[in-house]
Every structure is written in structure tokens, then in C-alpha cells.
Amino acid sequence: MAKPDKRDEIIRAALEMIAEQGFHGSPMAELAKRAGVGAGTIYRYFENKEVLIAELYRELEERVYPVLLEGYSTERPVRERFLQLGSALLRYFIEHPLDFRYLEQFHNSPYGVECRRAKLFGENGKQDVCRELFLDGIAAGEFKELPLPVLFALAFGPLLAVTRDHILGFVALDEGLIARTVEACWDAVRSQALDQ
């Protein structure tokens, strides 16, 4: 874990390059150059490219989680938790566009699909806060009565789409817009007692 810093350089350079150029636009030779190491050195730290990609994903996830959960409390009402989680997610990705781009690439790869299946079905080792929040919301009748994957799609689909648009420069998200966007997502998932 607390290994030498060549490994860190490789990880850092890989994140940067893959986020910018995608998996297939990222040859190991260029990675070596960007990381300031020899091509062979990479293989001292990672068995092969695939392992490097998966490892980087794992490290990213571990970097993101704590930030999202800052000040998060299971005690708060569902709505409040939802808004907090949603805007924390948006904020994090806006501040770390490379992380976003990388995760996006990863999720669109075959390996990413397995990962998503695990998330949805709760086979995840770590206590999954999102899943917990949604199950709470359903139980309390605060969410629409829809299957979990649909609720997830309603909540996170727009957040990811809007983040991509922001990073690509199609829209400029500020604090106010972030809040209103997440609230719109809440409107999508919440059960509405009232009619149009």
C-alpha cells in the first residue's frame, strides 16, 4: 500500500491520460513517458494493463467515498440526505473532472458492467450508502413505488449527464444550479401526493 512513489506516479499519469484519451488511446509507452518511468517499470507494479485499470478504479472509488460522506448522517430525513448526497456528487466531479471522465470510461467498459450489477444487487462488500438511502425511502413511502434500478436511473442518470455537459462546456454549473438540479431529481423520485 504505502509503496514507493513510482507507483503513485504511474497511477496519477494513467488517470490523467485515460481520462483524456480513453483506454484505447492510451498506450503503455506513453504512460511510461508521462509517469517518468521506463516501460518495463510499469510491470513491476501492475501485472498488466487490465489490472492497472481495475486497480485505478478501486483507488478512485476509495478517494471519492469519504468526500461524499462528509457530514452525512443516516439520522437525517430521506429528502435531506438525498439532496446532500446528490450535490456532493455533483460538486466532487466538477472539482475533479479527470476522476469523472475516468469513471465514465470505466463504467462503459465490459468490466464496469459487472461492477454495476454488484452495486444494484447489493453484493458490495462495503456498506453501500446509496442503496441504504433508497431502501429507506421506499420503506417510508417517500419514493415512488418503482424498482430500485429505475429509481437509481431517475436520480443518477441526470446527475451524470449534466456533469458531462458541464465538463464539455455545454453548461456552466454553479452552486445554485447544482442545488436546483438535484432538487429536480428529487421531484423525479419522490412520491407526489398531489396532482398536476
Next chain:
Amino acid sequence: MAKPDKRDEIIRAALEMIAEQGFHGSPMAELAKRAGVGAGTIYRYFENKEVLIAELYRELEERVYPVLLEGYSTERPVRERFLQLGSALLRYFIEHPLDFRYLEQFHNSPYGVECRRAKLFGENGKQDVCRELFLDGIAAGEFKELPLPVLFALAFGPLLAVTRDHILGFVALDEGLIARTVEACWDAVRSQALDQ
């Protein structure tokens, strides 16, 4: 247009293979085999792989549009149009998963980004029905006052996410679920006169 059928075979095989295996998992040699033509033949019909990919996208788009617009009328109220378009989209992709997978791949490629920019900014040659609908909705005060890209994200983000989940088998969409999902998207974009 009404060219020989070798071209059609190549297009068909390309859609199938790329939808299943992605751009980079689809060598021209295998495409040739699947299409039942020689490798060189492909290059009689398409300048290179990139052109083939773009051409296939164009043809797909032209296949999808008419289906979405069946029975669509600009005269109807915004809400009704929204629900109709949304569920038509969902239904089409569920019936044509290969089309969906291909379009998804394409949109996540560099070329796809340019395409999206054009869509959002209305530089599109053909009259874009979605854009028109959303501008109508904003003008009539039926939509939340949010930038167009955010509204697009709220509406289509979940639809695409839920379609992917359906195709991957994470959820089973039927007519009822489709309707309720699109209605939830409507809740996200519509301006709510009432409070929580």
C-alpha cells in the same frame, strides 16, 4: 441509396458486432467474415473504418426518427408530447437493443461529442423535434427555469440509464413501467406550482 446488397450486409454485420463488442473489439477482418465478404470489399463501400462507423450512425438515426414521430403532433399539449416522445424512445430501444448499444458506444466516442454539441446548440440540419418541444415548454412556463442542457439531462438521462439496465437484465420494463418511468421524468422537468 438503393445500392447493392453487399453494402447492406456490411452495415448489418457492423451494427451487430459493434453493439456486442464495441468499436475496438471489432476488427475489420471479423466484420468481413460476418458480412460474408472479403476484407477488401469493405473498402469499396467505405473509405475506412471511421467513415463506416459514422455512416452507420447516420443510417441508424434515419431509421429511428420516423418511428419516434409516429402519431406525434406539434399541436398537442407539451406534457402529452413529452410523454409520447419519451415512451416511444424507450419502446424503440427495448425492441432494438442493438441500435441502443451502438448509439451508446457512438455517443461515448470523440466523434459522438461533436454530434451532441450540434444537437444541443441546434446546429442540426433537420428540424429537431426534441429541441422544439423543450423550447415550447420553457416558453409556456411548463418547464422549470433551467438551462436547456439541464432539462435534457433530466429528461433523457434516466431514460437511457433505465434502458441500459433493461438490456443488461437488471430490470424488466413492461408497458406500465415505461409509462411510470416517463411520468417520473416529467415530474423532474415540469415546474411544480406546489411545494413539498
Next chain:
DNA sequence: GATAGAAGAATGAACGTTCATTCCGCCTGC
């Protein structure tokens, strides 16, 4: 209608390039 010859469509082996991975000599710290 039959046939020879031209035109162009189709083929797939071969080419050059790119890439992940390996290998081996070098250098550094002890």
C-alpha cells in the same frame, strides 16, 4: 442466340504500423 472481350467488383494474402509485454544490461545503494 452465341461468344469474345472489356469493365469493374470482389477477394484475401501481404504490408506496415502500433501496441502490450518481455528481456537484459545498467546503475544505484548498501
Next chain:
DNA sequence: GCAGGCGGAATGAACGTTCATTCTTCTATC
């Protein structure tokens, strides 16, 4: 002086693309 980390040239597999050749279709002539 030596053990092990390191660099980067070497390797071979895989790929997109090309091109000399073969096959098919059409046309002109009798």
C-alpha cells in the same frame, strides 16, 4: 562488489489497409 530496481530496445501478436489477381457481369459483334 553485488543484489535488485530500473530503463528502454526488442519481440511478436493484432490490426487497418492495400493491391495484384480472380471472378462476374455486361456489351458488341456476327
